[in-house]
Amino acid sequence: MRRVCPACGSGEKTRLYRQDFHNKAIALMENYDVVSCARCGFVYADNLPSQKEFDRYYARMSKYEFNFKRGEVSGDYLAHFEKIVKFLKPYLANKKISILDIGCSTGALLSVLKKEGYRNLLGLDPSAACARSAAKLYAVKAIAGSISGFKPKRRYGLIILSAVLEHLVDFAAVFKKIRLLLEDDGLLFIEVPDAPRFHKYIFTPFQQFSIEHVNYFSRASLINLLGRFSFKPLAMKKNENRVNQTVDPDIFALFKKTEKHNFKPSKDRVCQVSLKKYIAASSRLDARVKALIRRKLSGKGKVVVWGVGTHTQRLLGAGIDLSRVEFFVDSNRRYHGKKLGGLQIRPPEAIKAGMPILISTYSFQEEVIRQIRKDLKLKNEVIKIYE
Ligand SMILES: [Zn+2]
Numbered sequence: 001m002r003r004v005c006p007a008c009g010s011g012e013k014t015r016l017y018r019q020d021f022h023n024k025a026i027a028l029m030e031n032y033d034v035v036s037c038a039r040c041g042f043v044y045a046d047n048l049p050s051q052k053e054f055d056r057y058y059a060r061m062s063k064y065e066f067n068f069k070r071g072e073v074s075g076d077y078l079a080h081f082e083k084i085v086k087f088l089k090p091y092l093a094n095k096k097i098s099i100l101d102i103g104c105s106t107g108a109l110l111s112v113l114k115k116e117g118y119r120n121l122l123g124l125d126p127s128a129a130c131a132r133s134a135a136k137l138y139a140v141k142a143i144a145g146s147i148s149g150f151k152p153k154r155r156y157g158l159i160i161l162s163a164v165l166e167h168l169v170d171f172a173a174v175f176k177k178i179r180l181l182l183e184d185d186g187l188l189f190i191e192v193p194d195a196p197r198f199h200k201y202i203f204t205p206f207q208q209f210s211i212e213h214v215n216y217f218s219r220a221s222l223i224n225l226l227g228r229f230s231f232k233p234l235a236m237k238k239n240e241n242r243v244n245q246t247v248d249p250d251i252f253a254l255f256k257k258t259e260k261h262n263f264k265p266s267k268d269r270v271c272q273v274s275l276k277k278y279i280a281a282s283s284r285l286d287a288r289v290k291a292l293i294r295r296k297l298s299g300k301g302k303v304v305v306w307g308v309g310t311h312t313q314r315l316l317g318a319g320i321d322l323s324r325v326e327f328f329v330d331s332n333r334r335y336h337g338k339k340l341g342g343l344q345i346r347p348p349e350a351i352k353a354g355m356p357i358l359i360s361t362y363s364f365q366e367e368v369i370r371q372i373r374k375d376l377k378l379k380n381e382v383i384k385i386y387e
Contacts, residue, residue: 003048008265028049032046033045041269060334101159104123104125107135125143147178182257189254195216202282204285237251246362312340329346
């Protein structure tokens with residue numbers, strides 16, 4: 001599907017990069033184009049499946065259920081959510097304010113708000129398992145479903161969209177619904193990756209152009225997009241999101257619902273330039289990673305590859321040699337029994353003693369090694385890509 005610019009509606013664009021996953025089994029699409037809007041400068045992924053197909057994918061393949069840890073998030077996530085609540089608190093003097101977290105995952109952010117004394121909390125998530133976990137882990141009410149299908153009983157003082165907008169193909173219907181859900185003068189909190197800083201935080205090549213992230217926001221493009229739906233910025237803050245070994249640049253932004261007005265987008269001249277730097281630096285790292293994998297696998301028999309996420313799918317798209325791979329392993333149950341590059345994806349328990357394990361993930365590398373040694377008690381050779 002061809003997209004028009006979500007921030008200004010223009011169909012004119014330039015292609016900056018093509019991200020290739022070489023796989024439709026678990027990725028939804030073979031590839032997409034990263035393009036920049038000629039009118040307003042917003043950078044987004046083009047040539048995508050429809051929003052409906054994405055909705056089905058999230059309901060089916062959610063990574064956010066944390067199902068391999070019974071829904072509990074790590075301390076890193078909790079620390080991150082505490083930062084969000086600290087940013088919001090000056091604007092939330094009334095503890096009775098009704099708060100709706102859209103895309104609430106297992107409810108950890110709502111649990112931090114609950115600890116701070118807020119009581120009118122509701123979560124919404126496409127995954128039923130996430131909604132159940134929120135109730136079980138934190139006694140926080142959450143409903144399984146999409147924004148479009150949500151039938152509210154009331155309006156909300158604050159709506160939270162944390163790590164949601166970068167996933168959306170279609171904004172118009174979502175913001176129309178959010179305006180209906182919000183009280184007059186209601187607040188909208190948004191957290192998105194900060195694209196103009198991507199090139200300063202490269203850990204793996206092209207990690208920001210993931211299977212699921214299809215919009216690359218800057219402060220200016222966020223203001224353009226929200227202005228289009230008559231939201232006014234109240235506060236913005238640059239932040240670093242640390243989870244496992246990865247540090248991602250992101251933006252915290254608070255907007256206020258206003259009366260409809262004629263908003264004129266201003267041109268964002270920064271994002272495209274920074275993303276070109278990001279693409280060039282990623283290409284250089286990509287060449288190094290591929291050479292390293294070739295070197296580390298040379299002279300070895302068959303190996304198991306642990307991890308089937310964006311990192312692995314990109315390597316497949318870049319034409320990595322699969323003849324040495326016996327099968328793939330991933331902790332996420334949703335992937336088990338599916339195939340990648342014609343090879344089975346199996347649970348960690350399927351690894352036999354003696355088979356070398358190539359770890360194809362950056363952020364979970366140390367966690368995977370811990371699982372291999374401590375949980376599975378395997379002495380197999382572990383091949384790391386990142387030191
Ligand atoms: Zn535009």
